[in-house]
Amino acid sequence: xxxxxxxxxxxxxxxxxxxxxxxxxxxxxxxxxxxxxxxxxxxxxxxxxxxxxxxxxxxxxxxxxxxxxxxxxxxxxxxxxxxxxxxxxxxxxxxxxxxxxxxxxxxxxxxxxxxxxxxxxxxxxxxxxxxxxxxxxxxxxxxxxxxxxxxxxxxxxxxxxxxxxxxxxxxxxxxxxxxxxxxxxxxxxxxxxxxxxxxxxxxxxxxxxxxxxxxxxxxxxxxxxxxxxxxxxxxxxxxxxxxxxxxxxxxxxxxxxxxxxxxxxxxxxxxxxxxxxxxxxxxxxxxxxxxxxxxxxxxxxxxxxxxxxxxxxxxxxxxxxxxxxxxxxxxxxxxxxxxxxxxxxxxxxxxxxxxxxxxxxxxxxxxxxxxxxxxxxxxxxxxxxxxxxxxxxxxxxxxxxxxxxxxxxxxxxxxxxxxxxxxxxxxxxxxxxxxxxxxxxxxxxxxxxxxxxxxxxxxxxxxxxxxxxxxxxxxxxxxxxxxxxxxxxxxxxxxxxxxxxxxxxxxxxxxxxxxxxxxxxxxxxxxxxxxxxxxxxxxxxxxxxxxxxxxxxxxxxxxxxxxxxxxxxxxxxxxxxxxxxxxxxxxxxxxxxxxxxxxxxxxxxxxxxxxxxxxxxxxxxxxxxxxxxxxxxxxxxxxxxxxxxxxxxxxxxxxxxxxxxxxxxxxxxxxxxxxxxxxxxxxxxxxxxxxxxxxxxxxxxxxxxxxxxxxxxxxxxxxxxxxxxxxxxxxxxxxxxxxxxxxxxxxxxxxxxxxxxxxxxxxxxxxxxxxxxxxxxxxxxxxxxxxxxxxxxxxxxxxxxxxxxxxxxxxxxxxxxxxxxxxxxxxxxxxxxxxxxxxxxxxxxxxxxxxxxxxxxxxxxxxxxxxxxxxxxxxxxxxxxxxxxxxxxxxxxxxxxxxxxxxxxxxxxxxxxxxxxxxxxxxxxxxxxxxxxxxxxxxxxxxxxxxxxxxxxxxxxxxxxxxxxxxxxxxxxxxxxxxxxxxxxxx
Numbered sequence: 001x002x003x004x005x006x007x008x009x010x011x012x013x014x015x016x017x018x019x020x021x022x023x024x025x026x027x028x029x030x031x032x033x034x035x036x037x038x039x040x041x042x043x044x045x046x047x048x049x050x051x052x053x054x055x056x057x058x059x060x061x062x063x064x065x066x067x068x069x070x071x072x073x074x075x076x077x078x079x080x081x082x083x084x085x086x087x088x089x090x091x092x093x094x095x096x097x098x099x100x101x102x103x104x105x106x107x108x109x110x111x112x113x114x115x116x117x118x119x120x121x122x123x124x125x126x127x128x129x130x131x132x133x134x135x136x137x138x139x140x141x142x143x144x145x146x147x148x149x150x151x152x153x154x155x156x157x158x159x160x161x162x163x164x165x166x167x168x169x170x171x172x173x174x175x176x177x178x179x180x181x182x183x184x185x186x187x188x189x190x191x192x193x194x195x196x197x198x199x200x201x202x203x204x205x206x207x208x209x210x211x212x213x214x215x216x217x218x219x220x221x222x223x224x225x226x227x228x229x230x231x232x233x234x235x236x237x238x239x240x241x242x243x244x245x246x247x248x249x250x251x252x253x254x255x256x257x258x259x260x261x262x263x264x265x266x267x268x269x270x271x272x273x274x275x276x277x278x279x280x281x282x283x284x285x286x287x288x289x290x291x292x293x294x295x296x297x298x299x300x301x302x303x304x305x306x307x308x309x310x311x312x313x314x315x316x317x318x319x320x321x322x323x324x325x326x327x328x329x330x331x332x333x334x335x336x337x338x339x340x341x342x343x344x345x346x347x348x349x350x351x352x353x354x355x356x357x358x359x360x361x362x363x364x365x366x367x368x369x370x371x372x373x374x375x376x377x378x379x380x381x382x383x384x385x386x387x388x389x390x391x392x393x394x395x396x397x398x399x400x401x402x403x404x405x406x407x408x409x410x411x412x413x414x415x416x417x418x419x420x421x422x423x424x425x426x427x428x429x430x431x432x433x434x435x436x437x438x439x440x441x442x443x444x445x446x447x448x449x450x451x452x453x454x455x456x457x458x459x460x461x462x463x464x465x466x467x468x469x470x471x472x473x474x475x476x477x478x479x480x481x482x483x484x485x486x487x488x489x490x491x492x493x494x495x496x497x498x499x500x501x502x503x504x505x506x507x508x509x510x511x512x513x514x515x516x517x518x519x520x521x522x523x524x525x526x527x528x529x530x531x532x533x534x535x536x537x538x539x540x541x542x543x544x545x546x547x548x549x550x551x552x553x554x555x556x557x558x559x560x561x562x563x564x565x566x567x568x569x570x571x572x573x574x575x576x577x578x579x580x581x582x583x584x585x586x587x588x589x590x591x592x593x594x595x596x597x598x599x600x601x602x603x604x605x606x607x608x609x610x611x612x613x614x615x616x617x618x619x620x621x622x623x624x625x626x627x628x629x630x631x632x633x634x635x636x637x638x639x640x641x642x643x644x645x646x647x648x649x650x651x652x653x654x655x656x657x658x659x660x661x662x663x664x665x666x667x668x669x670x671x672x673x674x675x676x677x678x679x680x681x682x683x684x685x686x687x688x689x690x691x692x693x694x695x696x697x698x699x700x701x702x703x704x705x706x707x708x709x710x711x712x713x714x715x716x717x718x719x720x721x722x723x724x725x726x727x728x729x730x731x732x733x734x735x736x737x738x739x740x741x742x743x744x745x746x747x748x749x750x751x752x753x754x755x756x757x758x759x760x761x762x763x764x765x766x767x768x769x770x771x772x773x774x775x776x777x778x779x780x781x782x783x784x785x786x787x788x789x790x791x792x793x794x795x796x797x798x799x800x801x802x803x804x805x806x807x808x809x810x811x812x813x814x815x816x817x818x819x820x821x822x823x824x825x826x827x828x829x830x831x832x833x834x835x836x837x838x839x840x841x842x843x844x845x846x847x848x849x850x851x852x853x854x855x856x857x858x859x860x861x862x863x864x865x866x867x868x869x870x871x872x873x874x875x876x877x878x879x880x881x882x883x884x885x886x887x888x889x890x891x892x893x894x895x896x897x898x899x900x901x902x903x904x905x906x907x908x909x910x911x912x913x914x915x916x917x918x919x920x921x922x923x924x925x926x927x928x929x930x931x932x933x934x935x936x937x938x939x940x941x942x943x944x945x946x947x948x949x950x951x952x953x954x955x956x957x958x959x960x961x962x963x964x965x966x967x968x969x970x971x972x973x974x975x976x977x978x979x980x981x982x983x984x985x986x987x
Contacts, residue, residue: 017041017123017131020114023106026087033094034229034292039850043639046850047086048120049129049137049186050643051079053221056189057878060219065193066760068141068183071117079117080108086640093228093639115178122173124186126151126166128675129851133163134684134770135675139190141183141754142176149173153748156774162748187673187767187853188645192219194669195649197762200661201723203713207734207763211655213662218648222879223640224846224854227328227633229292236293237281243298246277248305249340257348259312259593260542260549268351276347279390280340287386293332296324300333300631301340304598308341308554311596315587317580319617321561321601321630323609326840327816327847328633330602331376334557337600338363339383341554342399342515343391350396355543358536361402361517363555364579366524368563368572370406372813373518374461376559377403380516381502382465388501401502402514405523406442407461410506411485413440414457418448418474418481425481429455429474443796448474451491457483459504464490470504510534521572529578529909538582541592550593552583560813561601562833564616565889573616573893574902574954578909581953585913604840605833607887615893619959642846644839645855648874653863660701663690663826663859664708668721670855671804672783673767674821676775677845677852684775686785688822690806691838693829698792701826702806706788709804718782724758724765727772727781735761748773812837818844825858828867832887836880856880894960896969903970906951907936934981941974943967 018041030040055069069075084104091099099107110116121138126149128135133151140148149169151162195217199210231243238244253276257269300322307318324330342362367373380401388398417438418425427433428448436448438457447458447469456471464470468491472483485508487500503509513536519528528534539552556579558564564572580597587594599617606612610626621629647670651662667690676684690705692698709719715729722728726746733742735757744752750766758764768783775784789802792810799805800817812834820842829835835858843854862871877883892898911932939947951970952963 017045017127018114018116018119020110020116020119023103023110025103026107029091029094033090034290043086043090043850044083044116045120045123046640046642047083048079048117049124049851050221050223050640051082052138052184052186053188053643056186056192057219057221060189060192060217063196063216065189065196065217067189068185070181070183071121071177072181076117080111083111083116084108089639090228093637094230096636115174118174118177119170121177121184122170125173126169127163129853130675130678130849132678132684133159133166134774135678136750136770137187137675139185139750139754140173140177141185142180143182145176148751149176150749150751153770153773154746158748159774187675188219188221188643190767191645191670191673191855192217192647194673194762194765195219195647195666198649198662198665198669199763200657200665201720203720203723203730207723207732207761211657212652213657213665214649215652215654216650218650218874220646220878221643222646224325224642224644224843225635225638226325226641226846227294227296227637228639230295230637231293231298233281233285233288233291233293236284236298242295243293245280245298245301245305248302249277249280249344252305252309252341253344253348255309255312256344259595260348260354260544260551261352262544262547272347272351275394276344279343279347279387279394282390283343283387286390287383294329294633295637296631296633297329297333300330301337303631304333304337304555304600305340307598308337311554311598313594314596315584315594317597317599317618319599319601319613319621319629321603321606321609321613323603323606323630324633326604326837327844328604330604331379331559333631334365334559334600334602335376335380335383338365338516338555338557339387339399343387345551346391346396346399346515349542352544354549358540359400359513359515360536360538360540360551361513361515361553363516363557364537364553365516365518365557365559366576367405367518367520367559369810369813370461370520372559372815373403373405373520374407375816377401377518378463380518381462381470381499384501384516385465385499398501399516400512400514401516401518402509402512403502403504403518404506404509404527405518405520407444407459408504408506408509409440409442409444411483413444414446414472414483414505415481417446418457418483422481424448425455425474443794445796451496456489459488464488464499466490470499470502472504513537521575524579525571525575529575529582530905530912532912535586538579539586539590539595541590548590548592550587550590550595552587552595553597554595555598555600556580557600557602559602560837561616562603562605562837562889563813565831565891567892567895567898569616569889569891570893570895570898571902573891574898576617577954577957578902578906581950582909582913584953585950603833603837605836605881605884607833607884607889612889612891615891618957620957641850642843642852642854644843644880645853646880647855647857648871649857649859650871651859651861659859659861660697660704660826663701663824664705665720666857666859667705667804667822667824668709668719669765670824670857671785671822672721672771673765674853674855675767676771676785677819677821684771685819686803687817687820688804688824689811689820689838689841690804690824690826691809691812691829692806692826693808694827695792695794695808697826698790698806698808702788702790705804705806709783709788710786716780717777718780719786721765721768722782724763725769725772725781726764726766727769729781733758735763745769809834811841815841816844817841820844820854822855822857825856827859828870831889832870832873832880832883833889836884839880894958899955899961899966900969900973902954903951903966904940904973906954907940907947907970907973910947910950911936911939937974937977937981939974940970941978943970943974 052069059067088099124137129137149172153162198213201210235243253273258266322330345362391398424436428436455474458469458471460469470488485505487498489496541548542551610623613621649666671688676686692701722730737756741752741755753759753766785803788804789797789799790806791799792808823842839856846852860867860871862868
């Protein structure tokens, strides 16, 4: 085995990437922040590649798509400075200190003497960004040199041998480049040039007769600025220090205990605190072992508990917003704040033997859509599983999670579908069929599958702690099929472990509400605010010895608050205010203590944040105090990782072209020329998500895209992308290029690419060709990544194994696939924040591999009025996040019509609340009719003081409206509707 290699599963794997002896202080620095030598080498190579891409960006913006980046002595010094800057950024993020001057100068000499630039370029040229010799990322051009060191890979079996040879070839390559100037081109400018030359290709049409599709391409490359882990679990659990949570949690626990126990019964708090703190640290060490928290996460958790302390003995809400890049761990701030609060309450109430007819959650998590909720549920189940295991060891009842949104169906829905499909279900249970997909009400899919000798229903929208799907056992009752929903089953270590802390059928939710409750906004509006059957959500009284103590949600979480815009956003904002108002109202009636609520909002993108939060939450949030309510990631705690490409494609106006056709060809060019992600198990994966905001266009996009990339021909399966693949029999040498060059290129020798006219004209996709060497069907030369799925409110395909997914905004938030390399937007999105959220679905593994690249593409035309503003904006900025400075989230919270609509619904809500004995388990509908309209209209026409106090509680945070104005609006609504009651009719 050659030096510098180790073996893994019989495959050659490099133990280090660069032939350089780093100063011990540098390797130690990376080790202290949980990064090994491989990460260090990739981080440095990324600095070199990012510099090249930055120069290529300037070339592309100057429409010099065919030019190369020349590496001479001047550029050499600039690249060394970039590497030093990247290392300095890492030192600041990791240790809080810059590299000292002596280390910097030592590094400068080492970097220069070791030919680090040439090593990096040769590594990218021969081994690629995924170290697999397929993701080769650069072309090299040396004046006067016709033959460069190159790899021959004719098929998948050749790859391992070629990668072993790459070590020797890298040495030859470095020796060749270190003595002269040379030029390079990365895949970034290669894709840019191909997009500019993009044609509508078909198998039976000459390339010279194929019309051009684009008139201009704007191309930007910008590193992802992501936080670096800083705080180890030992630091978090230490007595003091920048990372410790002990002081804030101790102060909170003591005050929370005092609230429930009473000021005269706090003698046991110290021993109880010790038990709580021991559980907290055991839990953190078990779940986050070997990981480090980001500094902004520690700041967020600290700030949350400082605010929670102030909510005890107060009835007013407070607010905290976490704004951090997608994938940077902001969810952990919310989840840990809720779970550590729930844990504190569980230990305190257990100790005090508190009693209550119903439980009220300590944390309510509200989602705007169920796709996001499903992703978070999986994480919560995993965390609660391990936290409850710690509680079980100490004989304390576990924390319970309840869920109430569309995917959680009543038991009767399962019974109906199982018995309706009895024959096919029996086939699965008898082993005659592998599985059966059933569709419950509201298009909720479940799967019947046999495990061992038993039959189960699997819920595949969420996962168990071990990654398996939660299951209900199918049982027979009275000759009918039903499910046992007393607990879900998980295949943890194949033991079919029963998990009873989570309720996944509606009946179990209301029977025993959880300590943490999840729901969608519309579910809360219809089934909670306009009903009294779930009044536990808004607080309960607990009997503790001889005292009645009020208990209600301390925390309400709204995820992805940037989606709370326009009219729908106003309705959601008022639902939140109504929930807070209902809690306050119930609390004031019980008179058994006061608990306020901390509202936590989360988003990656909130432009003009003070104005938006002032409208969404409270007018007390202003520009001069917004920092009191917001936690963000400081630049000093981030490092540049990977690169995000941003392509704007402008369709041609010279000839009539179909915009969907332009998008399809653009998607093919980008997606197939971006390398597939090589995984530790020896497989390659990649995915693209295509956002189309109109359902009609979505259906056509899915159909035409699937037809373009996968079709049948005389030689078998192929796609239009194969017209540019020299390995395919669909590739025709219309440019008359030397056949020897074509043969060499087909064998993986990409150094011959630059000799062809087809490449110059954007009709030879060498990146795609390399990928088909290892990712093509048996006896074929097309790609394996050619299956298309759709995900929308009306159509939900299984997208986990799809290569290309067409979607509406349904996948904008809360979807975490690690193999997404392309996010494409067909037409203008709703706003910039939405586009940035969508962009965040890609490149989720840059933390693992700093060389990873992700692409965001969009088709825009300055001639279309609804796209012109966005087109103009993107000509001013060089990154998506910079565009936020020009964006605004529209939230007309003080709209007169929306205020009146809310008042009318509040009248219904108040009437139900006051008549809860008569309508305890119902809303106001009865036999399809609405029987109580005139009573409610009378309430609006002549509002009582109590009703007006209830109504104004929802609007009091609005500075633009007074209580008297609310009364006038209320009476106006009542008078407008009252005439119908006088006539004996219905409004």
